[in-house]
Amino acid sequence: MTDPRPDDLADPDTTALTGAALTDEALTSGALAASRTVVFGGGVAGLSAARFFRDIGGHVRVVEDREATARAVAEQGIATLGTAELSATADWTSGVDLVITSPGLRPTHPLLRAAAQAGVPVWGEVELAWRIDRAGVLGPPRTWLVITGTNGKTTTTSMTEAIMSQVAETVACGNIGLPPLDALRREPRVEVLAVEASSFQLYWAPSVRPAAGVVLNIAEDHLDWHQTMAGYTAAKARALTGDVAIIGADDEAAAALAAASPAPTVVRLCSDRPRDGEIGVIDGVIVDRAFDDGGEPVPLVATEKIRPAGPPGLHDALAAAALARAAGASASAVEAGLAGFHPGAHRGQVVAVVDGVSFLDDSKATNPHAALASILAHPRSVLVAGGQLKGAAVDELIVSTRDRVAAAVVLGVDRQEILDALARHAPEVPTVTVFTGDDGRVIVSSAQDHPSATDAAAVTRVSIDVATPPESSPDAVMAAAVTAADRLARLDGENPVVLLAPAAASLDMFSGYGHRGDSFARAAAALHERRS
Known part of the structure; x- marks a missing residue:
C-alpha cells in the first residue's frame, strides 16, 4: 500500500x-x-x-x-x-x-x-503487543528492554539477548525481525523481550513503558518520514519513558535527552572512567557504577573480549550491559553473555581477500551515522556507498572521513547527492559511479574533471571490460562496483580495504541490506575466482 x-x-x-x-x-x-x-x-x-x-x-x-x-x-x-x-x-x-x-x-x-x-x-x-502483555491476556506480563538509536540497535539488541539468556528465557524481537506479539506467544514461554525499536515503531507505540530503555545515539535518519529532527528525536525518546532510562552520554544529541526523561533512574554510558550513575571503562574493563549497591565499581567484562572490536562495538556492549544490569543480571551473566557473543552478518565482516585486498561487508550501515563508525574503524578504505538516503545529508560524513577514504564507488538512487558532497568536501578523492543506463546496460563512469582522472578513467575501462552480465540486475551493478573498487584499491598504493558501508537504505535495488551484502560478497568471491 x-x-x-x-x-x-x-x-x-x-x-x-x-x-x-x-x-x-x-x-x-x-x-x-x-x-x-x-x-x-x-x-x-x-x-x-x-x-x-x-x-x-x-x-x-x-x-x-x-x-x-x-x-x-x-x-x-x-x-x-x-x-x-x-x-x-x-x-x-x-x-x-x-x-x-x-x-x-x-x-x-x-x-x-x-x-x-x-x-x-x-x-x-x-x-498492540504491549497492551496485550500488560493486560495479562497471554499470562503474567514480561520484562521489556527497549533498544533504539540511529546506529547500533541490532548489535545491542543481540548482545542484550545473549546476556539475559544467561538469566531467563529471552528473545530478541521487534525491528530485528521477530514481532513482539509472536515473541509473547512462543513456547516455551519467553520472560524477557529485548526489543529493537525503530523510530516508526516508537511513534506508533505511545503506551510502552519498558523496564529499561536505551537511546544509543541520534543522527539524521528517516527525515523523509519525520520531516524534522525534532520529530525524529521525540519518537526515539519514547524508549526512555519506563523505569530506567539509559543514554549514550558520548553522543551530544542523545545525552540531551536525559533532562527530559520521566524515568526515575537515568543511567549514562561513557567510553572512559565512569562517575556515579554511569557505566564505563576503567583500565580495559567495563565497570558498573550505576547499579553497584555497595558503592564500589563492579567489574563486568574485559573490553578485549568484546566483538565487534572497536568503539562502536564497545558502545553497544556498554548499552547491553546497562540494560541487563537494570533487569537484574549479575556481573558474571554480563561477562558470559558478552564474551560469548558473535555479531551477525553484514556488520563489517571480511567476505573475501583478493590478492591481498580485503573486502568488508558492512551493508547494515544504512545511514551516514553508521557509515561514519564503519569508515573510522579502518585507516584507509575504498568506499562502496549509495542507495536511499531517506532525507539524510552526507556532508558531515565526507568531511569527517576524507582523510581515510582513498576512493569512492557510488551507486543507487541517491548517488548524485553523495557525489556532490564528495566534490564539495573531498575533491581529491577519486570517484567512480555505477548505474543502469536507459538501455538497461550497466554503466561505469568516472569524474573526467577529477585531479585523478587518468587513474579513474583506467578504472572505468577495466570495469567495463570485465563487467558481468550487461543487463540491469542489482548483482550486475554490484559486480561492476566491486571490480572498480578493487582497481581503485590497487592504484592507491596504501593498502586500503574495500568497504561496503552504503550510508543508505537498500530497497531501491535490493530486497534488504542482507541481500545487498550478499551481492557484494558474491561479487568479491567471483573476483577472487577470476584471479586464482
Missing part, C-alpha cells in the same frame, strides 16, 4: 490516535475476539497482528495493495482488501473497533486520519 508524502508531519504525540475504546482494564481475549479490527499492511508486523486476531476468533481484515503479499495473507485464512476498495467505502470506519497500522505509514495517511476522526484507536503492532 502507498502513503502520500505530506508537506509536514503531525506532532509525534499520538494520544489522539489511541483512544480508549479498548482500555487496558477491559482488554481481554474475549473483548479482542469480539472486536472488529482492520490491519494496514500484510508484512511481517501486520501479519503477526492479523494471525493473533484470527487465532482468537476475532473479525480481522488486512488492507494490502501488493498482490503477492495479499495472496500470502489470504492463504492463511485472513480476509484482505485494497486501499482503493476501502477508500470507496465512505463509512468504512463504522463498526471498526481498532486499527493496527504498518509502522511505515505516516499519521497523515488519509485512511488513518479518517480512523482518528471517527474516534477509532490506531495502534502499531508493538503497541
Whole structure:
C-alpha cells in the first residue's frame, strides 16, 4: 500500500490516535475476539497482528495493495482488501473497533486520519503487543528492554539477548525481525523481550513503558518520514519513558535527552572512567557504577573480549550491559553473555581477500551515522556507498572521513547527492559511479574533471571490460562496483580495504541490506575466482 508524502508531519504525540475504546482494564481475549479490527499492511508486523486476531476468533481484515503479499495473507485464512476498495467505502470506519497500522505509514495517511476522526484507536503492532502483555491476556506480563538509536540497535539488541539468556528465557524481537506479539506467544514461554525499536515503531507505540530503555545515539535518519529532527528525536525518546532510562552520554544529541526523561533512574554510558550513575571503562574493563549497591565499581567484562572490536562495538556492549544490569543480571551473566557473543552478518565482516585486498561487508550501515563508525574503524578504505538516503545529508560524513577514504564507488538512487558532497568536501578523492543506463546496460563512469582522472578513467575501462552480465540486475551493478573498487584499491598504493558501508537504505535495488551484502560478497568471491 502507498502513503502520500505530506508537506509536514503531525506532532509525534499520538494520544489522539489511541483512544480508549479498548482500555487496558477491559482488554481481554474475549473483548479482542469480539472486536472488529482492520490491519494496514500484510508484512511481517501486520501479519503477526492479523494471525493473533484470527487465532482468537476475532473479525480481522488486512488492507494490502501488493498482490503477492495479499495472496500470502489470504492463504492463511485472513480476509484482505485494497486501499482503493476501502477508500470507496465512505463509512468504512463504522463498526471498526481498532486499527493496527504498518509502522511505515505516516499519521497523515488519509485512511488513518479518517480512523482518528471517527474516534477509532490506531495502534502499531508493538503497541498492540504491549497492551496485550500488560493486560495479562497471554499470562503474567514480561520484562521489556527497549533498544533504539540511529546506529547500533541490532548489535545491542543481540548482545542484550545473549546476556539475559544467561538469566531467563529471552528473545530478541521487534525491528530485528521477530514481532513482539509472536515473541509473547512462543513456547516455551519467553520472560524477557529485548526489543529493537525503530523510530516508526516508537511513534506508533505511545503506551510502552519498558523496564529499561536505551537511546544509543541520534543522527539524521528517516527525515523523509519525520520531516524534522525534532520529530525524529521525540519518537526515539519514547524508549526512555519506563523505569530506567539509559543514554549514550558520548553522543551530544542523545545525552540531551536525559533532562527530559520521566524515568526515575537515568543511567549514562561513557567510553572512559565512569562517575556515579554511569557505566564505563576503567583500565580495559567495563565497570558498573550505576547499579553497584555497595558503592564500589563492579567489574563486568574485559573490553578485549568484546566483538565487534572497536568503539562502536564497545558502545553497544556498554548499552547491553546497562540494560541487563537494570533487569537484574549479575556481573558474571554480563561477562558470559558478552564474551560469548558473535555479531551477525553484514556488520563489517571480511567476505573475501583478493590478492591481498580485503573486502568488508558492512551493508547494515544504512545511514551516514553508521557509515561514519564503519569508515573510522579502518585507516584507509575504498568506499562502496549509495542507495536511499531517506532525507539524510552526507556532508558531515565526507568531511569527517576524507582523510581515510582513498576512493569512492557510488551507486543507487541517491548517488548524485553523495557525489556532490564528495566534490564539495573531498575533491581529491577519486570517484567512480555505477548505474543502469536507459538501455538497461550497466554503466561505469568516472569524474573526467577529477585531479585523478587518468587513474579513474583506467578504472572505468577495466570495469567495463570485465563487467558481468550487461543487463540491469542489482548483482550486475554490484559486480561492476566491486571490480572498480578493487582497481581503485590497487592504484592507491596504501593498502586500503574495500568497504561496503552504503550510508543508505537498500530497497531501491535490493530486497534488504542482507541481500545487498550478499551481492557484494558474491561479487568479491567471483573476483577472487577470476584471479586464482
